[in-house]
Amino acid sequence: MNIGTKVALAVATTAVCVAATIGVLVHRITAGNQLATARAELDRQLMSAAYDFTAARKSAARVDPSNLPGPVAEAVRRGVRVTYLQTDGTRPVLWAATRVSDRNVLALSRSYTPEARSLAALDGTLAAAGAAATFVVSLAGLILGTRVGRRATAAARTAERIADGELDARVDPDGRDEIARLAVSVNSMADALSARLESERRVTADIAHELRSPITTMATASGLLPSGPASRLMAAGVDRLRGLVEDVLEVARLDADAATVECEPRQMSAMARRAVNGLDAVEVRVVQDAVVTTDPRRVERIVTNLAANALSHGAPPVLVEVAGTEIRVRDDGPGFPPELLAVLRTSGPQRFFTGSAAYGTGLGLTIAVGQARLIRAWLSFRNRPEGGAEVVLRLPADGPDSDRTDT
Known part of the structure; x- marks a missing residue:
């Protein structure tokens, strides 16, 4: 139940309670006033009839009526002049009685039906007015609640868009x-987050650019060293550092939306084989081949990163399976740790987030997710029931320009 419905129900409930309370109060006050007026009038008539009785004149009063209600008779025997509303019959009757001698009781009675009908008509009017007022107030509450709900929903959706990376999304503060x-x-919050991310992007790109020259110098120097274990170790370290700098630059380009997509038709199996060329303990299996229009360089980079990540943090052998427009990368390792899997499924891989000593993401999965988003592909992460991690890359059948629906 959304906030608009809750506001409308709250207003409607309040309107019903107020209408019912006012109706009950008006009914009781009117009923009391009617009865008090009728009793006073009938008592006045009784006193006039008692005067006529003592003067031996005729009147509408009766002496010792047989249908005198029991409570009236008991009160009169105690010497009390009484008025009484009898409602135990089919029609209400108002009585007035008093003693005129030691043995005789003088009583007057009249129908109370007109007052009862007037009160019933008043109740009907109050019910109709209360229903109309409740409807109008509830309608106003529904309109107000719908407006409040729409504004709150718009704010929530904008916040979700910002969380998804659309940092230029804003809410209209109406x-x-x-x-x-x-x-x-x-x-x-969006302005501050955008400024912070932009600052981080600049720092990342500047550091990576500044590191290029020292790395080139180190690579040249390592090539001048005499051949041996030390030079080979130095060259391997420099190559790894160069690869890390290139990854950082790639992340900076993806963050800055500076990357471009160059599409062409390619076979899924050919891209998968080219991606894992040079990686040991990686097998390519083609279940169903397909031709897709995409950026082959970026697809191959995604598959390479996924396979390398599986080799580094999982356990060989690593299987790259092609099934139509999908490429599945599986390993026989312990799988993704629960905390890392939760991060991957919600906000995506975080840079250098490992989750545990056994499995991490570094920049590989960050680049893979960025490249997939760029070509409008979809990545999913899970642990297989039989053991090991699995990442599925699904490409749009109609190319990056087609609409994609994540499921």
Whole structure:
């Protein structure tokens, strides 16, 4: 139940309670006033009839009526002049009685039906007015609740878009209430987050660019060293450092949306084989081949990173399986740790986040996810029931320009 429905129900419930309370109060006050007026009038008539009785004149009063209600008779025997509303019959009757001698009781009675009908008509009017007021107030509450719900939903969706990386999304702060303050806060948060990320991107790119020259110098120097274990170790370290710098630059380009996509038709199996060429203990299996229009360089980079990550953090052999427009990368390792898998499924891989000493992501999966997003592909991560991790790359059948629906 959304906030708009809750507001509408709350307003409707309040309107019903207020209408019912007012109706009950008006009913009781009117009923009391009617009865008090009728009793006073009938008592006045009884006193006039008692005067006529003592003067031996005729009147509408009766002496010792046989249908005198029991409570009236008991009160009169105690010397009390009484008025009484009898409601135990088919029609209400109002009585007034008093003693005129030691043995005789003088009583007057009249139908109370007109007052009862008037009260019933008043109840009907109150019910109709209450229902109409409740409907109008509930309709106003529904309109207000719908407007509040739409504004809150818009703010929530904008926050979700910002969380998904759309940092230029903003909320329109309409009004001066709490939701408008929330919209301003969301916009301020997005501005601060965008500024911080932009600063981090610049720092990352600047560091990577500054490292290129020293690495080139180190590579040249290592080539001048005499051949031996030390020179080979030096060359391997320099190559690894160069690869890390290139990865950092690639991440910076992806973050800055500076990368371009160059598409052409390619076979899925050919891209998979080229991607793992040079990687030991990696097998390519083609279940079903397909031709897709995509950026082959980026697809191969994704598969290379996934396979290398599986070799580094999983256990060989690593299987790269081609099934139509999907490429599945599996290993026989312990699988993704639960905390790492939760991060991968929600916010995507975080740079250099490992989750445990047994499995990590470094920059490989970060680049893979960025490249996949660029060509409108979809990556999913899971642990297989039989053991090991599995990453599925699904390419859009109609190319990167087609609409993609993540499932």
